[in-house]
Amino acid sequence: MLPFFTNPYPDELLYSAIARYHFYSGNLDCKDTLEELFGSRSVVPSVEIGSNFSILAERLGPQYSVESLLANHTIYPYYALFLSKQRQLEILEDVKGEGQALYTRLGIVAGGICRKDGLYYCSICAKADTERYGEPYIHREHQLQGIDYCPHHEVLLRKYPITNDSRIEYIRFELKHMDLSSTHKIDPHKELALHLAKQAYKLLHLPLHFLSREQINAKYQTLLRAHNLITASNRVRQREMYQAIKSILSGSFLQHYESTLNNNDEYNWLRVLTRNSKRHVNPFRHLLFLYYLQQDVENLVTINEDDGAFGRGPFPCLNRAATHYKKFVIPNVVVTRDFKTKNSIGTFTCSCGFVYSRKHTTNMFEIGRIKAFGDVWLEKLHDLQEQNLSIRAIARELGVDSKTIKRYLIGNVELKQVNSHRDNDDILGIYKQNLLKGIKELPNLSRTALRNKYKKQYMYLYRHDKAWLDEALPERRYGQNTIKKVNWAKRDQQYVQEIKRLHQKLLQSEKPIRITISKIGKSLGILANLEQHLNKLPKTNKLLNDITESLQDFQLRRCYKIIDDLLGNDQGIFLWQVQRKAAIKSHHFHAIKPKLESYIEMKQEVTNNERTTS
Structure with missing residues (x-):
């Protein structure tokens, strides 16, 4: 154990503390310091992290450990959170030993960006450290890749002048070599760069490997x-x-x-x-x-890990007629996408026959739509009817609208329920008759044409009686349609012209329409090619990237149009009024509010200038 060591200051790099130890120990040769700390004269100093921590921690004393040195006095926590559990364990072993694979495992070698080619400092931190500790030191938060500002004082970092670039020397900050003057540089990215610097500093202080x-x-x-x-x-x-x-x-x-x-x-x-x-x-x-x-x-x-749109099962049955109402008896959910909103829709099917669906944003005990009531519900309905209860009383008991009760009691929907439970043989018979009638009435239709015309019947027969279907269909027709090779370059140019015309038309629409690939594809009848062959249409792809709108872009365009209309009619502009007319939810409107305020200010300034000129 060493007789003394220059204990690291808050957020000081271990490299900096060792440089100070070398200075105060009076060692003339850096290799003597390396031997005292690491038991080896061949260790290469590392600014960001280091190696041989097992020997170092043992020589520094029981108040230090490999984990505490790594967590508090290296830049490793900046990376740790985003490493796999296996990689974290490997790096811990690396720093205990010689650390040969350390920087490769961290991704600094292959995934490094904005690399710093020296040591950096904050002039205000340097002053404060000198007043408090009598000397400046190297802060680890100032050495991180991509970080240009001090998170504490919000000033640009400065590069420390290094005259000796020997690989086995430790650099100690000296105040006389530091520029402590106050300078202001215009940086268009300062606000975001500062935010990222503060977030990076928080990364350094999260529990290691948490x-x-x-x-x-x-x-x-x-x-x-x-x-x-x-x-x-x-x-x-x-x-x-x-x-x-x-x-x-x-x-x-x-x-x-x-x-x-x-x-x-x-x-x-x-x-x-x-x-x-x-x-x-x-x-x-x-x-x-x-x-x-x-x-x-x-x-x-604090954020929970994702369990899917609806979480993990089981899920509650919401059939009021069942004895297991609101009990978690449905094991699985079938997730589909709403065609219009693209929201996830979950369908829950219970063994009692009750089937309901809801959006993932709603409460688990809330029904969006009932798809089937089932035999248990129907039996309960008839029991309540025999008790001479009113329609409304039955509706309250079963948790549905009174009109639904009327429809079921009249019998219209009961027939539908019965039909849905027909034997497969009955359905097969009906669908076979439908298809045979179609073949007889339209003898010239090919197999493909018949399949497109009788999609439901065709698919059901294909799944349940493929042999009969194959025999009933007309003979296959070969060689009648020659496949033409698509000229994708020509089609690409054609699509570009059509999309540009449609884009202008959509922009001029009285009621704003969000410009998406789906909207463009459906309007022009080319959605399949845009979804499946966009890699063959480079010009079209570039144009779509330029003109398609995110939800926020569309919300802004809607609001801009409303603002322009209000200004054109010399009306006062109130943001709550714009939000109401644009029908935008509050949390979305809050995100775009600063841009709207800037837009209003700009438009009003232009209007005032025009009036002054005229």
């Missing part, structure tokens, strides 16, 4: 689902997410911080970050992603 990449990915899934960016099949809506991030993070900012996004690149950092991939993503980019999600780093501790 979370891992696996858990972070599950939490990201929860956050993306809240933004309606997860499909019914649990896939991320990459294109919509890309459009949303593009509207929040400027291209110049992303370029400055080496984080530009190319949506056509299957391995751009945003796709890698939101997929269960082994590729490394720099912590700075995780901070960008959290900024888009409007989440603080500290929130990651």
